[in-house]
Amino acid sequence: MPIVSMKAVQKWYGDYHALKDVDFSVEQGERVVICGPSGSGKSTLIRCINGLETCDAGSIVVNGIELTQRAGSVAKIRSVVGMVFQQFNLFPHLSALENCTLALTEELGLTQSQADEKAMQYLSRVRIADQAAKRPAQLSGGQQQRVAIARALCLEPELMLFDEPTSALDPEMISEVLETMVSLAEDGMSMICVTHELGFAREVAHRIIFMDEGALVEARDPIGFFERPENPRTKKFLSKILR
Amino acid sequence: MDNLRFFEIYRSSEYLGLLFDGILISAGLTITAGLLGVVLALVLASVRYWQVPIVDRFAAAYVDFIRNTPLIVQLFFIAFGLPAAFGYTWPFWAHALLALTINFSGYFAEIFRSGFASIPVGQQEAAAALNLSKKTIFRHIVLPQTVVTMFPSLSSQFIFLFLTTGLISEIGVPDLTHAGVFIDSRTFRSFEVFITLTILYIVISLMLKSTLQIWFRSTIGKRVSD
Ligand SMILES: Nc1ncnc2c1ncn2[C@@H]1O[C@H](COP(=O)(O)OP(=O)(O)OP(=O)(O)O)[C@@H](O)[C@H]1O
Ligand SMILES: [Mg+2]
Numbered sequence: 001m002p003i004v005s006m007k008a009v010q011k012w013y014g015d016y017h018a019l020k021d022v023d024f025s026v027e028q029g030e031r032v033v034i035c036g037p038s039g040s041g042k043s044t045l046i047r048c049i050n051g052l053e054t055c056d057a058g059s060i061v062v063n064g065i066e067l068t069q070r071a072g073s074v075a076k077i078r079s080v081v082g083m084v085f086q087q088f089n090l091f092p093h094l095s096a097l098e099n100c101t102l103a104l105t106e107e108l109g110l111t112q113s114q115a116d117e118k119a120m121q122y123l124s125r126v127r128i129a130d131q132a133a134k135r136p137a138q139l140s141g142g143q144q145q146r147v148a149i150a151r152a153l154c155l156e157p158e159l160m161l162f163d164e165p166t167s168a169l170d171p172e173m174i175s176e177v178l179e180t181m182v183s184l185a186e187d188g189m190s191m192i193c194v195t196h197e198l199g200f201a202r203e204v205a206h207r208i209i210f211m212d213e214g215a216l217v218e219a220r221d222p223i224g225f226f227e228r229p230e231n232p233r234t235k236k237f238l239s240k241i242l243r
Numbered sequence: 244m245d246n247l248r249f250f251e252i253y254r255s256s257e258y259l260g261l262l263f264d265g266i267l268i269s270a271g272l273t274i275t276a277g278l279l280g281v282v283l284a285l286v287l288a289s290v291r292y293w294q295v296p297i298v299d300r301f302a303a304a305y306v307d308f309i310r311n312t313p314l315i316v317q318l319f320f321i322a323f324g325l326p327a328a329f330g331y332t333w334p335f336w337a338h339a340l341l342a343l344t345i346n347f348s349g350y351f352a353e354i355f356r357s358g359f360a361s362i363p364v365g366q367q368e369a370a371a372a373l374n375l376s377k378k379t380i381f382r383h384i385v386l387p388q389t390v391v392t393m394f395p396s397l398s399s400q401f402i403f404l405f406l407t408t409g410l411i412s413e414i415g416v417p418d419l420t421h422a423g424v425f426i427d428s429r430t431f432r433s434f435e436v437f438i439t440l441t442i443l444y445i446v447i448s449l450m451l452k453s454t455l456q457i458w459f460r461s462t463i464g465k466r467v468s469d
Contacts, residue, residue: 083369089363089365
């Protein structure tokens with residue numbers, strides 16, 4: 001059973017057709033990279049998966065749960081899908097540790113010490129345990145993004161969504177976040193990453209998807225994608241981005 | 244102006260006593276109304292945040308009503324209008340306390356409401372993706388950040404409202420303004436009397452302001468700044 005299965009998904013922002021009849025599925029343990037020009041609908045696509053955007057037609061099934069209008073299905077899906085954002089979106093008044101434990105103590109009923117232990121385990125996992133007591137403003141961008149990854153991992157998701165996780169970072173901090181993502185990949189996490197880090201895509205992706213104007217234009221293994229792109233729009237995009 | 248007689252009126256312990264009582268009444272009523280007003284404002288703003296059916300409309304209307312009518316009219320309405328209609332008698336200070344509490348709560352509620360509404364979209368999305376309930380989001384994300392970011396606005400609004408409380412002298416409360424007006428009517432030493440009031444209001448304002456600041460820094464602010 002695929003972990004994500006989207007069929008004939010349509011999304012409109014008013015008059016603007018943001019997702020055009022998208023068929024997309026991801027297998028358990030599969031790592032998919034989505035790239036494409038700005039405004040092509042990459043964020044919209046992955047945000048539909050955990051219900052941050054609602055689609056207007058088509059069906060979305062995540063881990064066997066059909067996404068419907070009812071609130072219950074969204075919550076079930078979110079409990080198995082972690083998300084990492086471009087701007088980190090940490091809670092600024094809480095320490096790194098508290099960012100991680102909030103959902104554990106308030107929603108999952110762990111005691112504070114159980115939650116702390118679990119959070120420290122994942123903060124160590126992203127190699128930032130020594131900064132656990134600091135608040136986001138006291139951390140660098142790369143450190144904040146790793147805390148955000150740990151925060152999502154604390155809920156033990158089946159699937160991780162990354163929406164341009166390194167685009168807001170200074171160049172010298174990109175690699176520490178990518179390394180964290182590579183190590184997640186090595187553990188067999190199912191991942192969908194919107195990113196323009198093509199080195200990362202080549203290294204970890206099973207499949208690379210090129211999106212343009214709300215449609216999936218090309219889906220290939222990394223070697224095929226970079227060496228023998230078929231669609232002219234993919235070629236044009238690659239020639240721009242690879243220079 | 245005869246310098247030798249300047250401030251001579253304060254040789255009278257009667258006048259000093261009036262001023263002293265006035266200070267206690269003005270500051271006491273303001274602080275009490277401020278505390279009650281903050282609590283009421285939190286309730287009003289929360290009702291709107293939670294969109295409690297019907298009640299939220301009343302809360303919104305109440306806040307608009309308070310912020311768009313003069314305090315003096317609110318005071319007269321509560322001190323004279325309502326007792327005339329319903330036939331009860333309260334001491335002056337009770338009318339003043341009720342009116343000030345209601346008045347303060349309207350302004351504070353608006354500050355809380357804008358604070359609640361100003362949590363960045365990114366944090367709301369992260370909270371949603373983490374499956375946090377609306378209750379957790381309110382209690383652990385919205386409320387604590389609002390209290391911190393809105394504290395300066397609440398504090399300066401409070402000082403501003405303190406300065407308007409002189410109006411309670413109009414319904415007969417012997418507050419600081421009332422004491423000044425009375426001494427002036429007896430002595431006709433308007434310059435000395437009103438410069439005294441000015442200085443006293445400034446001193447009380449600064450004291451209230453710095454007390455609030457010290458309290459904030461040593462409690463809530465401490466977590467945020469270290
Ligand atoms: N809330 C919204 N309301 C209206 N239009 C929107 C909204 N969100 C996105 N859009 C439009 O939908 C299109 C796709 O947006 P989306 O954010 O999915 O693109 P993207 O591929 O992620 O681009 P980027 O690389 O810039 O992040 C864009 O043209 C955008 O302007
Ligand atoms: Mg995007």
